[in-house]
Amino acid sequence: MASNGSLDSAIPEGPLSEKWTSYKANAKLINPANKRKYSIIVVGSGLAGGSAAATLSELGYKVKCFCYQDSPRRAHSIAAQGGINAAKNYQNDGDSVWRLFYDTIKGGDFRSREANVHRLAEVSVNIIDQCVAQGVPFAREYGGLLDNRSFGGAQVSRTFYARGQTGQQLLIGAYQALEKEIDKGGVEMFTRTEMLDLVTVDGHAKGIVTRDLKTGEVESHAADCVLLATGGYGNVFFLSTNAMGCNVMAAFRAHKRGAYMANPCFTQIHPTCIPVSGDYQSKLTLMSESLRNDGRIWVPKSAETAKKIREGQLAAKDVAEEDRDYYLERKYPSFGNLAPRDISSRSAKEVCDEGRGVATTGLGVFLDFSDAINRLGEDTIRARYGNLFQMYEKITGDNPYQTPMKIYPAVHYTMGGLWVDYNLQSNIDGLHVLGEANFSDHGANRLGASALMQGLADGYFVIPATLPNYLVKEKPGSVTTDAPEFAQAEKEAKERIEKLMSIQGTKSVDEFHRELGLLVWDKCGMSRTKEGLEEALKRIPEIRKEFWENVRIPGTAEGMNMELEKAGRVADFIDFAEVMCHDALDREESCGGHFRAEYQFTAEDEAVKTGHTGEGEAKRRDDEFCYVSAWEYTGPGEKPILHKEELNYEEVELSVRSYK
Amino acid sequence: MNLTLKVWRQAHENDTGRIETYEAKDIPESASFLEMLDIVNTGIINDGGEPIHFDHDCREGICGMCSLTINGVPHSREQGITTCQVHMRKFRDGDTIWIEPFRARAFPIVKDLVVDRGAFDRIIASGGHIGVRTGSAPDANSVPIPKDDADDSFDSAACIGCGACVAACKNASAMLFVGAKANHLNRLPQGKPEKDKRVLAMVHQMDAEGFGNCTNQYECEAVCPKEISADVIAKLNRDYAAAVVRDAVE
Numbered sequence: 001m002a003s004n005g006s007l008d009s010a011i012p013e014g015p016l017s018e019k020w021t022s023y024k025a026n027a028k029l030i031n032p033a034n035k036r037k038y039s040i041i042v043v044g045s046g047l048a049g050g051s052a053a054a055t056l057s058e059l060g061y062k063v064k065c066f067c068y069q070d071s072p073r074r075a076h077s078i079a080a081q082g083g084i085n086a087a088k089n090y091q092n093d094g095d096s097v098w099r100l101f102y103d104t105i106k107g108g109d110f111r112s113r114e115a116n117v118h119r120l121a122e123v124s125v126n127i128i129d130q131c132v133a134q135g136v137p138f139a140r141e142y143g144g145l146l147d148n149r150s151f152g153g154a155q156v157s158r159t160f161y162a163r164g165q166t167g168q169q170l171l172i173g174a175y176q177a178l179e180k181e182i183d184k185g186g187v188e189m190f191t192r193t194e195m196l197d198l199v200t201v202d203g204h205a206k207g208i209v210t211r212d213l214k215t216g217e218v219e220s221h222a223a224d225c226v227l228l229a230t231g232g233y234g235n236v237f238f239l240s241t242n243a244m245g246c247n248v249m250a251a252f253r254a255h256k257r258g259a260y261m262a263n264p265c266f267t268q269i270h271p272t273c274i275p276v277s278g279d280y281q282s283k284l285t286l287m288s289e290s291l292r293n294d295g296r297i298w299v300p301k302s303a304e305t306a307k308k309i310r311e312g313q314l315a316a317k318d319v320a321e322e323d324r325d326y327y328l329e330r331k332y333p334s335f336g337n338l339a340p341r342d343i344s345s346r347s348a349k350e351v352c353d354e355g356r357g358v359a360t361t362g363l364g365v366f367l368d369f370s371d372a373i374n375r376l377g378e379d380t381i382r383a384r385y386g387n388l389f390q391m392y393e394k395i396t397g398d399n400p401y402q403t404p405m406k407i408y409p410a411v412h413y414t415m416g417g418l419w420v421d422y423n424l425q426s427n428i429d430g431l432h433v434l435g436e437a438n439f440s441d442h443g444a445n446r447l448g449a450s451a452l453m454q455g456l457a458d459g460y461f462v463i464p465a466t467l468p469n470y471l472v473k474e475k476p477g478s479v480t481t482d483a484p485e486f487a488q489a490e491k492e493a494k495e496r497i498e499k500l501m502s503i504q505g506t507k508s509v510d511e512f513h514r515e516l517g518l519l520v521w522d523k524c525g526m527s528r529t530k531e532g533l534e535e536a537l538k539r540i541p542e543i544r545k546e547f548w549e550n551v552r553i554p555g556t557a558e559g560m561n562m563e564l565e566k567a568g569r570v571a572d573f574i575d576f577a578e579v580m581c582h583d584a585l586d587r588e589e590s591c592g593g594h595f596r597a598e599y600q601f602t603a604e605d606e607a608v609k610t611g612h613t614g615e616g617e618a619k620r621r622d623d624e625f626c627y628v629s630a631w632e633y634t635g636p637g638e639k640p641i642l643h644k645e646e647l648n649y650e651e652v653e654l655s656v657r658s659y660k
Numbered sequence: 661m662n663l664t665l666k667v668w669r670q671a672h673e674n675d676t677g678r679i680e681t682y683e684a685k686d687i688p689e690s691a692s693f694l695e696m697l698d699i700v701n702t703g704i705i706n707d708g709g710e711p712i713h714f715d716h717d718c719r720e721g722i723c724g725m726c727s728l729t730i731n732g733v734p735h736s737r738e739q740g741i742t743t744c745q746v747h748m749r750k751f752r753d754g755d756t757i758w759i760e761p762f763r764a765r766a767f768p769i770v771k772d773l774v775v776d777r778g779a780f781d782r783i784i785a786s787g788g789h790i791g792v793r794t795g796s797a798p799d800a801n802s803v804p805i806p807k808d809d810a811d812d813s814f815d816s817a818a819c820i821g822c823g824a825c826v827a828a829c830k831n832a833s834a835m836l837f838v839g840a841k842a843n844h845l846n847r848l849p850q851g852k853p854e855k856d857k858r859v860l861a862m863v864h865q866m867d868a869e870g871f872g873n874c875t876n877q878y879e880c881e882a883v884c885p886k887e888i889s890a891d892v893i894a895k896l897n898r899d900y901a902a903a904v905v906r907d908a909v910e
Contacts, residue, residue, distance in 0.1 A: 058794060070776065071778070071780065126795070129800045131800075132803075133850055134792055135817075135850050135851055137844070137848070139810075140805055140807050143804060144804025144810075145801050145804055146800055163814065165722070168820070177789060179785035180791065244716060245717050280688060280691050280698065281695065282694065282698055283720075394747065395692075395745070460794045460795075510698070552705060554704075555710045560770060560771040563705065563711060
């Protein structure tokens with residue numbers, strides 16, 4: 001594809017609400033007897049990968065599924081607490097497919113693809129049916145029917161939930177479906193196995209190179225197509241709410257082989273996480289957003305009071321009501337504490353930057369339940385959030401029934417990812433990307449309870465319908481690992497491992513990771529500037545240079561070596577961080593999770609004068625930036641080439657997001 | 661705080677393994693147990709040694725990956741939490757802490773504190789599921805489920821498959837794990853059609869994997885990070901007996 005040429009998103013013709021129906025009606029089918037001749041590689045076993053592998057096997061394809069954990073049940077989808085959205089309208093409160101679609105587009109700050117999002121809203125209803133049939137124990141009312149709640153600022157109750165373990169229960173559903181297929185022989189499962197490279201033959205994705213994390217063996221696997229469902233890249237920031245093992249390796253390897261990386265600067269900072277307590281900290285813990293339904297967020301009005309709290313001279317409960325600033329309620333009266341994630345996070349940063357933060361590090365705000373406890377009683381609050389309060393107390397040693405929680409934003413989800421078309425196929429033929437690993441549905445900001453929905457939509461319902469479009473053109477089994485491309489990719493993977501092992505420097509992998517994480521958090525985190533990003537782009541090559549000269553990996557490449565695993569992942573994070581900063585630099589606007597300090601509303605703007613939005617709010621520039629940026633890899637340390645997919649909104653009118 | 665660690669080191673599955681001693685110095689009280697091990701490992705790496713290998717991933721008590729036996733108790737003496745949720749403020753300066761893997765014949769050691777729990781996956785594969793094809797599900801609200809049944813099922817579904825129950829049991833029995841899965845699915849109307857088949861298959865697989873039998877000591881319940889009640893074992897026995905009888909009669 002020529003540089004700056006337009007990307008073909010393969011959106012079907014016809015009115016928005018009929019695209020998916022007509023797509024399915026006209027989709028290619030593969031004869032049932034022929035399906036078993038096709039083999040499919042699925043990398044990742046979370047909600048997207050697990051559900052795809054299980055469903056494709058049910059349909060008759062031969063599937064090989066890979067995960068780095070010791071069991072497919074452990075993928076990080078499991079950690080999602082809050083819930084899963086679906087346009088069921090069981091509450092009769094005015095929800096519909098259209099409304100879920102519109103909320104998702106608006107929440108994404110008008111940077112997602114209309115057709116994909118509409119399809120997501122359509123299949124959301126099937127997901128709930130499927131999961132219930134599998135035995136997922138969603139919350140129920142006394143009448144025996146499913147319960148819903150409002151989540152993440154939605155005006156309707158469309159979120160299905162399973163206590164604070166929705167992700168876990170959904171993943172167990174997908175995992176059990178996957179195990180069922182493993183038992184039948186339709187899926188061959190490879191646990192503790194990591195993808196090191198993508199193999200393309202004649203421009204088509206036909207296999208992968210892996211490392212067995214137990215034996216250290218590097219192996220090739222060939223198939224008729226490759227599906228990546230490898231999650232997001234939040235761990236580029238070192239500290240995030242992602243699991244320790246989450247990494248960008250598979251996606252970045254595909255990127256190096258030609259797949260475009262789309263919108264990598266769209267990262268989501270979740271507003272309610274437990275603040276950092278020290279430099280030994282290995283990860284951050286999210287407290288479910290549902291807490292914002294009853295908790296009130298505040299900091300003291302004056303920096304002096306905040307200082308006293310930080311130094312332990314003053315307790316939160318001794319701060320008089322008139323000295324408190326419930327800043328979200330003040331700035332966004334109609335949404336209050338439920339303002340969208342990007343807005344809530346940025347507001348927390350603002351008040352902390354003003355010196356009004358309350359955690360020992362100065363980076364924390366109060367989430368206070370005392371009003372809710374007075375109004376509803378401690379028992380009600382315990383019934384709603386008991387497990388979360390307990391988790392908070394375990395980690396911090398504070399009892400949130402008596403003293404307000406302290407929270408601070410943390411990296412939580414990444415909206416960007418590999419570019420895909422409507423078929424979920426990347427710009428490499430045969431390479432399909434599902435779930436958080438792709439970019440398509442959440443635009444610049446993801447709404448709460450939509451990640452689970454997207455992962456399962458892609459795996460259960462979208463890819464089974466779109467994959468035949470590719471496969472039907474392919475002769476099954478035409479490529480085997482005997483193709484010279486496999487030997488070459490294996491050789492390169494082994495050389496990379498040898499290189500890493502041979503450095504024997506003086507700094508541990510974690511030290512490099514932490515250094516990179518601090519840099520990108522500072523320069524490409526909640527607030528970004530041209531200057532800061534340019535500085536980051538100067539620093540990252542220095543980190544890379546030192547890494548490849550001075551990293552210390554003990555042990556050998558044979559057998560289990562967790563330092564070597566981490567080193568390979570951090571090496572890719574370093575390279576990935578560059579693409580992310582290039583993207584953030586190019587996007588000279590603020591939208592969703594991407595806030596460029598140069599582009600915010602001021603008192604001069606019409607929207608501020610009319611009171612539609614306020615000073616300091618993110619300012620989109622639709623005339624120039626209503627596109628998906630898809631970056632093409634050009635070589636180590638080289639600036640990638642930008643390709644643009646213009647976003648055409650047929651049905652939705654672009655507007656200034658207002659949560660006033 | 662300063663601590664002495666006695667840690668099980670084993671290079672690979674066939675190595676004999678041994679306890680080695682490490683000093684953990686200047687550990688912050690607010691650190692988690694695994695962060696303490698991170699600090700110790702950084703020291704070992706800087707001294708040119710091989711870091712202690714242990715399984716961990718989400719570090720927030722839900723993925724079930726972490727699996728240390730701390731002072732003889734899987735996931736430590738503290739109730740209702742996983743290893744990653746143990747915090748150093750629960751220990752005292754100068755303590756000696758013994759750290760071992762989850763031991764069981766059915767969980768072979770891979771390296772140091774890392775074990776292979778693939779047996780659990782094979783038990784689930786044998787019957788721990790409901791055979792519903794994607795796309796063939798009826799509307800989610802077409803079958804009301806009494807809240808009590810749903811809650812009972814949910815309590816069992818909370819199992820994270822960590823294996824602490826097996827590690828705590830002197831017989832290395834997996835009855836709590838299998839009982840939890842059986843009760844999760846058997847209590848729901850969706851799970852009824854395959855109930856007998858499920859229970860027979862899972863128990864058969866459990867035996868084949870080399871897990872021991874239950875002798876009603878309830879160590880499993882005491883260490884379960886999700887506090888799953890040993891009642892599920894009684895229910896499993898009942899469901900199993902009924903399935904055997906029906907299987908014989910039909």
